[in-house]
Amino acid sequence: MALLELRGLNKHFGGLHVTNSVDLVLEAGEIHCLIGPNGAGKSTLFRLILGEHDPGSGDILFAGENITALKSFARIHRGLSVKFQVPGVFKGLSVRQNLEIALQRTHRGIELVRDIDRLLTFLNLEAEQKQTAGNLSHGQKQWLEIGMAVSLKPKLLLLDEPTAGMSPEETHQTGEMVQRLNADGMTVLAIEHDMAFVRQVARRVTVLHLGQVFAQGSIDEIVADERVAAIYLGQAHA
C-alpha cells in the first residue's frame, strides 16, 4: 500500500523550476533514499511534503488522504515527522527539555517522565540531559533531533542528511538505528550523500536531477546506471 504519493508536484521560485512535475510513490514499510547533486531539489521536495512551501501545482497524498492544503503542524498530527539538514534543536534549552517539548503533546505526567528517560537511554544522552542543547557536539545534536523526530512515533520519518558531519562509525550506528526503527514499522525517506549509508539501509533509491525524477531502482541498479554516474555518482567517486 502506498503511504505517500506525490503527483505532478511543481515548485517555481521565479523562473527557476525547483521541482518539475515530480511523481513519487512510497510504499508503507520501506526505507527509501533520495540522492542527487546539489540543487537537484531534494530539500525543496521535503519542504513541499511538510507544507513549508506550497506547490504551484500537483497533489500530495498521505495514507490515502490529500494533504496538499494542510498546514505543517496538521501534517505532523497525521503522522509525518522530520529531521532537518541543519540540526534544529532548541539550543538555549536543556537536552531533557528538548525531549519534553517533543513528547508533551501526546504524553502526560509519570508516563512523560518515563518516556523521556527511555529516549535519553536510546540516544545515549543520559549524562548530558541537563546540558544546554547548544553545547552538544554536532553528532549529538543530530542524534537529539532524530530522537525528537522519532518520539512522535510517525508513520513516515523524513531524514534530511542524517549523517552529515558524522564519523564513519557514527554513520554506521545511525544506519542501524534507522533499520531498527523501520523494523518497528516506521517508513523512512532519507536524503543522503553518503553512499555507504544508502547501501546499508535503502531498499529503493530515487535519483533527483534538475527538479525531476531521473532514475529509480535498487542501489545496485542505480550504481550500475551509467547516466547516473555521469550526473552524480561519477563525480562523487571520481
Place this chain on the structure above:
Amino acid sequence: MNGLPGFLHRLEGPQTVGRGPAFWITFAIVFAIACAYPLFSDGYTVGNTVYFFVWVFIALSLCVIWGYGGSLSFGQTAFFGIAGYSYGILTLNFGSAYGFTLVALVLAIVIAALFALLLGYFMFFGRIAGVFLGIVTLAVTLMLERFMAQTAGPEWRIGAARLNGFNGMSAMPPLTIPWPGGDIVLFADIGLYYAVLGLLLLVYLGLRILMNSSFGNVIVAIRENPERAEMLGYDVRKYQLITFVIGAALAGISGVLYTVWGQYITPSSMGMTAAALPLIWVAVGGRSDLTSTVIGTLVVLAAFQALTIYGSQYALVFMGVLLVLTVLIAPNGLVLGAMNLISRLAARCNKGDV
C-alpha cells in the same frame, strides 16, 4: 515541594530562576516586608510605591511576549492606553455604585485583550515576525496617541465622557469595593497599595505556573526555533497569538491601575517615550525571567524618579546610557546576570559542604 497539588509544582521549573527553600524563604521575607511597609511610612510615599507597582504589570507583559515568546512588541502601551481610556469612559458614564468600578476594571482589560486578538490575528497569521512586529506595534501605539491627541473638541465624547484631546481624561472614580456599612474606596495610598500588591502576587505566581507548564515549554520552544516547534506538531501562530493576548491583558492591567491611581489618562501614555521605557526596564532587568523583570523594573523606576529631581531630560539620557551599557555588558540583563551568579555561588558552596 512534595505533597503540593499538581499545578503548584509548576511554581518551580526550567523557565523560572529561583528554586528550593532558600528562594521561597527569601520570597516570603520580602513579601512580609512589603506587607508591613505601609505601617512605617506616610501616605504619600506609599502612594508613590503603588505607582511603581503599577508599571510592573506592563513590564511582565513584555517579559512574556518578548523574553519568553521571542516576539519584540514595541507597542504594549497601546493596550495600556486602551484599557486606561476604557476604564475612564465606562466609569464616567456608569459611576462607581454597586461595585461597578471593579466590573469596569475587568471590562477594560478584556477590551485591551480583544484589541490584541484582532491585531495579533492579522500580524501572526499574516506571517509578520521579527523586527516588523516591533514596527507594526509601535505604529499602532503612535497612531492611537495621535488620534487621542486630536479629540479636544466637544464632539469627541462617548456618553458623558469627554475625551479631551491632549489634556486627556480625568476625574474618573477610584476603585470602590461595595461593603455593608459603607463602600470601601481605594484611594492612592494604603488601600490601593494592598490591592495592587495582592494582584501583583497573584499575577507573578500565576505566570510562574504558566511559564513552567507545557504551554510555557511551547512558547520558549517557538522563541528558540519556530520551525522545529511547528514540526513537532504545534500550531506556532496560535501559540504566538495567545501569548500576545495574555501580554496585552497584562499591559491592560497596568493601564487601568495607572488610571485608577492618578484618576487621569492622557494620550502621551501611548507615545514614543512611554513605549520605549518599559523596554529599557525589561532589558536591564533580564527579559527572559519573571523575577528579574520585577526586580529590574522596580530598581530602574526608583532610580529614574530619583534622577528626575535633577531634571527629567537627564533621567531619560541616563536611561539610554543604561540600555547601551546593559547590551554591552550583560545582554541578558543586569539583574538576571547577578541572580545567576548568586545561584552559581550558592551551588558551589553547597558542593563544598558535602
